[in-house]
Amino acid sequence: MGHMGHGAPQGPQPLPGVAYVVAVGSGKGGVGKTTVAVNIAIALSKLGYKVGLLDADIYGPNVPTMMGVTRQPNVVNENRIEPIVAHGVKFISVGLISPGDKPMVMRGPMLHQIIRQFLQQVEWGELDFLIVDLPPGTGDVVISLVQTVPLTGSVVVSTGSSVALQDARKALEMFHQVKVDVLGMVENMSQMTLPSGEVIDVFGAGGTERTAAQFGIPFLGAVDMDPQIREGGDKGLPVALAGLESKLCKGFYDVAKQVAERAKEIAAKSESVIEIS
Numbered sequence: 461m462g463h464m465g466h467g468a469p470q471g472p473q474p475l476p477g478v479a480y481v482v483a484v485g486s487g488k489g490g491v492g493k494t495t496v497a498v499n500i501a502i503a504l505s506k507l508g509y510k511v512g513l514l515d516a517d518i519y520g521p522n523v524p525t526m527m528g529v530t531r532q533p534n535v536v537n538e539n540r541i542e543p544i545v546a547h548g549v550k551f552i553s554v555g556l557i558s559p560g561d562k563p564m565v566m567r568g569p570m571l572h573q574i575i576r577q578f579l580q581q582v583e584w585g586e587l588d589f590l591i592v593d594l595p596p597g598t599g600d601v602v603i604s605l606v607q608t609v610p611l612t613g614s615v616v617v618s619t620g621s622s623v624a625l626q627d628a629r630k631a632l633e634m635f636h637q638v639k640v641d642v643l644g645m646v647e648n649m650s651q652m653t654l655p656s657g658e659v660i661d662v663f664g665a666g667g668t669e670r671t672a673a674q675f676g677i678p679f680l681g682a683v684d685m686d687p688q689i690r691e692g693g694d695k696g697l698p699v700a701l702a703g704l705e706s707k708l709c710k711g712f713y714d715v716a717k718q719v720a721e722r723a724k725e726i727a728a729k730s731e732s733v734i735e736i737s
């Protein structure tokens with residue numbers, strides 16, 4: 461792959477200044493994909509990385525609520541969009557541009573345009589990680605994404621339940637089809653500890669790790685089910701803000717560290733492949 465002159469760019473182009481682009485997907489809706497994306501982004505930032513978060517869940521853009529800022533972004537010199545900065549993370553979302561309860565109704569080309577603008581027209585600046593929160597399910601947005609920018613890899617979030625895992629397998633298959641490496645799987649809402657200390661298994665803890673093993677994919681970690689995680693999201697103060705030492709968000713920090721490690725590993729591998737060829 462050499463440099464082919466300065467004509468119209470063909471295929472995906474890296475974003476200048478952005479080291480790793482990691483998409484977070486799920487298969488099934490409601491498994492906590494956005495909660496994981498937001499908390500991982502904040503955790504990576506607390507770990508010292510420069511982090512951006514692109515809300516590509518255009519049909520249900522919950523990132524602004526979870527990040528606690530819903531104001532419109534500024535548009536600066538010509539068509540550049542300034543991302544919102546909250547909790548040390550730069551983010552952008554259609555929820556900021558079309559707020560309220562209006563559903564986004566759009567056709568494929570418009571969707572593709574929005575994803576492209578969010579990648580290329582936003583002033584992301586220097587980032588170690590750009591985390592992309594995908595819509596649940598398979599499809600359009602991922603294709604727009606991979607046509608625009610090379611992805612370092614993806615993270616697939618699931619609960620341990622058979623139905624969630626059934627859909628998670630489809631997400632794995634989709635990433636395989638579009639040639640996106642899967643960094644690994646995360647089990648969300650894995651276990652719940654009652655105030656009495658009793659541990660309840662709501663969704664079938666361990667199912668995600670078994671599925672990851674079946675597919676030969678790393679398991680990046682589990683996040684407990686905890687009302688404080690839900691409250692943090694609803695209030696715009698995600699639990700990861702409590703920091704590395706807090707037991708409350710240990711799962712998110714463990715996952716964030718794994719994501720960082722795997723992203724670097726995969727990026728290093730693809731660089732060495734290019735050197736050899």
Ligand SMILES: Nc1ncnc2c1ncn2[C@@H]1O[C@H](COP(=O)(O)OP(=O)(O)OP(=O)(O)O)[C@@H](O)[C@H]1O
Binds near residue numbers: 489496517649686
């Ligand atoms: N570990 C957790 N413990 C408690 N509540 C959680 C946890 N993870 C997510 N939730 C809650 O579950 C609900 C769904 O989470 P979230 O919106 O992150 O899911 P999602 O998979 O992104 O959904 P969709 O993509 O369908 O919009 C939210 O109310 C969220 O606060």
